[in-house]
Amino acid sequence: MVGSPILFVAVPLLAAFLIPLLGFIWKELVRIVPGIVLLYLLILSVSLYSQVLQEGTIVEQIGGWAPPWGINLVFSPFTGLLTTLMLFLAFIIWMYSYRFKNVDFEPSKKYFILLLMLVTGSIGIVLTGDIFNQFVFIEIMSISGYALTAFYTGRDSAEASFKYLLMGSLSSMFLLLAIILIYSQLGTLNMADIASKAHLMRPEFRVLALVFFIVGMGIEAEIFPLNGWAPDAYSQAPGPIGAAFSGIVVKAGIYSIIRVTFTLFDVEGSMQFLVLMGMITLVVAEMAAIKQNKIKRMLAYSSIGQMGLVLVAFGIGTEEGVFAALFLMVNHALIKPLLFLSGSYLVFNSTEKSIRELSGLGKYLPLTSFLFALGAIAIVGMPPLSGFWAKWSMLSAAANSDMILVIGLVLMVSIVEIVYYFRVVNRIYFFKKEEDVEPKKPTLNAMVSMIVLGVLIVAIGFYPDLITSYLHEASESLMDKGKYIQDVLSAG
Template identity: 30%
Template sequence: MMSSIYFIALPLLFGFSVPILSKFGKNGVAYTSLILQLSLFLLSITLVLDLTTPIVEVIAISPPLGIALVSDNVSMFFVTIFTFFTLVLSIYYMGQRENKKYANENKFFILLNMLLASAIGLVLSSDIFNIYVFFEIAGISSYILSSYEKTANALEAGLKYLLTGAMASIFLVFGIFLIYLHLGTLNLALISQNFYTLSIELQLLIATLLFVGFGFKVEVFPFNLWVSDIYEGSTPLVNALFSSIVSKAYLFVFFHLLYLFIPHHNFTDFLLSVGVISMILAEIVAIKQTNIKRVFAYSSLGQLGLLFIAFSMQTSDAIIAGLYILLAHSIAKMVIFLSLDSIINKYKSEDISVLEKMNSPFMKWILLISMLSLLGIPLFAGFVGKFLILKTFGIAGYFGIISAIILASLIEAIYYFKLIGLMFKNTEKGDYMEISILQKSVLLLLTISILFIGVYPFILSDWINLASETMINSHTYQNIILGVQL
């Protein structure tokens, strides 16, 4: 029986049952986690292929009162991405497990699966308090993951993340409280129907509270000054998770709520300027960084700013562009952070000069391709999204935004070409870097998908068009939730 509840229930079941699983030999937990992630990925693929009308999974009592999980085109798009990347990350970890095993490996797998469950829950849930609960689960697992290695940097990162996350929770929960006080419901569809009845200053207050609450997690301008420290402190494997899965889940939820509550373009200019500032600022700061994790952290922030711009337009064309950028960015950052994990483990240095020392033609080309994709060079996955977003803003007449995006791309090009130059420099190389077959195949798969999407982006266009239609249309969402009876 297919049901979207498995995406959340099974990882939780796995997490709770780890003490039993660890009795089945050394590899019991690791292999169970791998099998679980594989089956969740297959489940998401099957659900996507079967998806004709949105499926509403009711929990205990039908929607306006109870909690329901909605799997429509856009949420399943995100779920598929999340399960795929978690699976890829687990396989990669299994490949390096012989050489460098985490100290408390079982706990790492618990946290990984909890993070997956909460990211999926954030995307699927149609109840605002339920979203808050998943927000907390995702938050706490990320705090622990970021200080997983227990070095001084890692502990500092975890503490910073904890404090900012707690701040974000306070704002978010206050916003939810106000919504419940004035509308008497927690269901997204009902809130969406009645949000306009509130007085304008109350709407503004709630919107501000939600913006601050999610802003900390979406990592946009006023709230993102701490993010690079966290990326620096935690291992690249965890950074890959944050960059490809967690921030994307928060981004989706933020804009999902925005489209549902405020379908008019009231805040478009404000959100666009927030996106532009965070993009330009992050790219400028990235040039000066010497720590390689920080470089890519700032580049992630820049790309998130670009995504923020794309989604703030609130038109279906811009969302299509945004989804393409999101996909391309997730794949490229996954490749980069996964390979950085091996590189940093091998050469024991986090300076950007480690790329110069790196002696592995395979890694070199993989990194080159993903960086070019991030830059948006034609024939790579990143090009499609950037082209579409420039086209959309050109048609709409926002030439300021276009010049900002081009400026950001130029700044990006400066530091990416610096890194590429370091990689291809003819100097004394370090030891040859051994990469296991498993790791090689994972990286190869991701890189091939970058090239494939770049050359033939239309394979995804049907799906992404449907997803953007679903995301922008708040009336359909209201109807499918409120029409359900158990």
């Protein structure tokens, strides 16, 4: 026994409560402690994950009550993969922003507490096996998100944060309604218990609960008509937080939708619905991305588009499709943070953060520009980088399910993607530098974290076998609903 999944929530909470006190002792501790916590949890998560792959899912009870009476955490190959991924990204983002606001103690203290809680909330969403508990973690995640969006306390960031707050409150309301509906029908809140009893629910209630869930979580997962908050929040939040949103928060939202549609309810047509919503999201977002003239907004729309692609892949519904979706998720979780992290250094000193100001920076910030270009090439799916394998597996999954229209649309949208990403890369390398732009050299810790991400993208591109076996395990664990129910309900 290396440790238990509860530590993923308990330790960061303890750290978050401790940080204000540690600040009285030595101010630097406020920065160091979150890093130590995240590193410890990352190691724990890797070791637990290798244990889970051999010995099967760990179900952790809380309060000494067996499910369905108590709350439980489920560390399966699927949730474990996401937890490890999130913790890895969180550590990278911490390393990147280690020097963040180092002149001002109060805000930096709050920043690290909120960043830690943003990660904890997302991990809690993934690990928990109880829908109300998931709701609580969603609250933790989104409140940290609102605060971090408004972190620069300007007029625009306040507007972005308020937008996010309104949408987020709407999302909580829908989720709560869904939970109330389910409880009123089945008298239980445990996911496995709901999954085993869902057929007892009257169909109209089942559909309504599913719709509420998808609307509620769709706001966090940036599905098309519900993603109005995302571009503003991404562009107004500090750079590393944009990376955290695209790498961690959105993944938690997608996880929740997938858990509800795959495990909780068997509603006919929900898969087709996912494909449809995913396609609309993909097309609309990429069309919007090509019109943007600010770099972070462009990245935000591209992130929304990628989430649409992930939903389409999940909606294919075969194991191959789920595998492709997970591959896309991992891929996006590595590339988009790299783009955000390097992109925010490229526009570090500008007030407008527009694409125009990137012109010619390839000469002045060679490594940062190179990493940005690498990310751009990877995300559009050029071989031999990791994005290619993800997109290829998705297309072949679609081909095996005879979804010709999907393939056509995805390929067409990819061209759009290539256009707007290469437009930026072209500007970086082949344009003359704007005169009023002062390039800012990244600090060492930021450079290291970007290089780690870049190396991973190249490594996965050349050796996709590094992760495919894990992804296969994860997709099997997601598809096997019976085993999930049995694992949870037979525990304790």
